Amino acid sequence: MMMNKIRRVGAIAALMLAMALSLAARDGLKGKHIYVNPGHGGWTINDRPLATINHAAGDTTGFFETSASLWKSLELAQRLRDAGAKVTMSRTKNGYVADGDPKRTPNDRTETYSDADGQPQLVTLAKIAEHVEKLKPDYFISLHSNAATEGKLTNYQCIFYRGEYGAEYSKGSQARAELATVYLHDNPLTVWTDTIAGKHYVTGDLTWYGVKPEKAKASALGYKGYLAVLKHSAPGFLVESSFHTYHPERHRLLNRDYCRLEGLRCYRAIRDYFSGEKDKLGHIAGLVKSATDTIDNKLFKFVPGSFDRWLPINGATVTLCDRHGKARVVKHTDDEYNGFFAFFDVKPGRYIIRIEAPGYKTLEHEVTVKADEITYMKMQVRPKKR
Numbered sequence: 001m002m003m004n005k006i007r008r009v010g011a012i013a014a015l016m017l018a019m020a021l022s023l024a025a026r027d028g029l030k031g032k033h034i035y036v037n038p039g040h041g042g043w044t045i046n047d048r049p050l051a052t053i054n055h056a057a058g059d060t061t062g063f064f065e066t067s068a069s070l071w072k073s074l075e076l077a078q079r080l081r082d083a084g085a086k087v088t089m090s091r092t093k094n095g096y097v098a099d100g101d102p103k104r105t106p107n108d109r110t111e112t113y114s115d116a117d118g119q120p121q122l123v124t125l126a127k128i129a130e131h132v133e134k135l136k137p138d139y140f141i142s143l144h145s146n147a148a149t150e151g152k153l154t155n156y157q158c159i160f161y162r163g164e165y166g167a168e169y170s171k172g173s174q175a176r177a178e179l180a181t182v183y184l185h186d187n188p189l190t191v192w193t194d195t196i197a198g199k200h201y202v203t204g205d206l207t208w209y210g211v212k213p214e215k216a217k218a219s220a221l222g223y224k225g226y227l228a229v230l231k232h233s234a235p236g237f238l239v240e241s242s243f244h245t246y247h248p249e250r251h252r253l254l255n256r257d258y259c260r261l262e263g264l265r266c267y268r269a270i271r272d273y274f275s276g277e278k279d280k281l282g283h284i285a286g287l288v289k290s291a292t293d294t295i296d297n298k299l300f301k302f303v304p305g306s307f308d309r310w311l312p313i314n315g316a317t318v319t320l321c322d323r324h325g326k327a328r329v330v331k332h333t334d335d336e337y338n339g340f341f342a343f344f345d346v347k348p349g350r351y352i353i354r355i356e357a358p359g360y361k362t363l364e365h366e367v368t369v370k371a372d373e374i375t376y377m378k379m380q381v382r383p384k385k386r
């Protein structure tokens with residue numbers, strides 16, 4: 001009897017604990033304030049205009065870090081809001097420069113900020129830092145892509161928080177960054193390259209740029225560090241997701257859905273940091289390439305032997321079918337030499353992906369979608385007999 005009672009009390013306590021935990025989990029992002037900073041913002045020479053096969057450098061529909069950063073950020077912001085978080089974005093549009101920017105183009109407007117309308121279009125790093133400092137968000141994230149010399153076969157990811165490796169200057173930044181890299185590295189559709197022995201790719205900005213702490217300059221707000229946009233007290237980091245100087249990756253960054261995928265990864269990192277509830281839906285992302293032909297273009301220098309060598313199939317029709325082969329959603333790969341496709345927010349289950357491209361044999365592949373996971377596919381199509 002006594003035993004029974006103890007057992008029951010234990011069971012009730014366990015149940016209450018489980019309920020409390022699940023409540024806490026459900027509340028993960030509710031009421032949390034996330035500040036999202038899409039890197040860059042204008043159409044100037046400083047906003048990394050670079051040529052791709054279809055676009056000359058400077059074409060605003062071609063590659064600019066400005067647009068890739070915004071696409072990633074808008075996706076992240078939307079998912080955070082859907083999960084109940086409060087989100088502030090430093091900008092929501094492209095084509096803003098600082099007042100008096102000598103590099104300004106006719107397509108650029110002057111950055112704006114007013115408390116009244118609530119949505120700033122800020123690009124000056126010190127102004128963004130000031131804005132962050134005023135709002136004191138729970139999490140700060142700045143989204144960028146990285147640069148080496150043009151066409152270099154370098155593509156890795158790095159994340160910087162303010163301060164030194166192992167000695168963050170805004171408490172909680174390193175933990176946020178270290179969890180984020182687990183999610184952000186989950187991109188098998190790109191080709192990751194080097195790792196430098198003993199080098200930390202998640203580190204303090206002073207450490208990465210080799211600045212001694214005593215030489216670190218304090219901002220007008222009084223915060224020391226290296227990257228101006230991190231000179232505030234909010235915990236968080238800047239992520240250089242991949243290298244836009246690596247040609248195949250630059251082309252992929254022209255694809256909005258490819259950028260959305262990065263926004264989704266950032267969302268998962270932030271959500272899990274706050275123990276938010278897992279998603280009930282899953283996602284599929286993949287590439288369609290030729291199984292026989294490689295790409296040969298001076299604007300598409302790839303890592304030898306990597307998957308990037310295969311000719312990407314432009315304009316392929318990619319159909320998400322149920323497991324009986326009935327078409328559900330139809331997408332097309334872009335015309336930018338990516339062969340990239342994605343289906344977001346798909347119910348878990350078994351599906352068939354059908355690939356059709358003129359001149360190639362139709363390819364069907366079974367795929368399983370799992371809740372809260374991204375299923376990646378690398379598909380290669382064979383030419384029809386000529």
Ligand SMILES: [Zn+2]
Pocket residue numbers: 039040065144145146
């Ligand atoms: Zn950047």
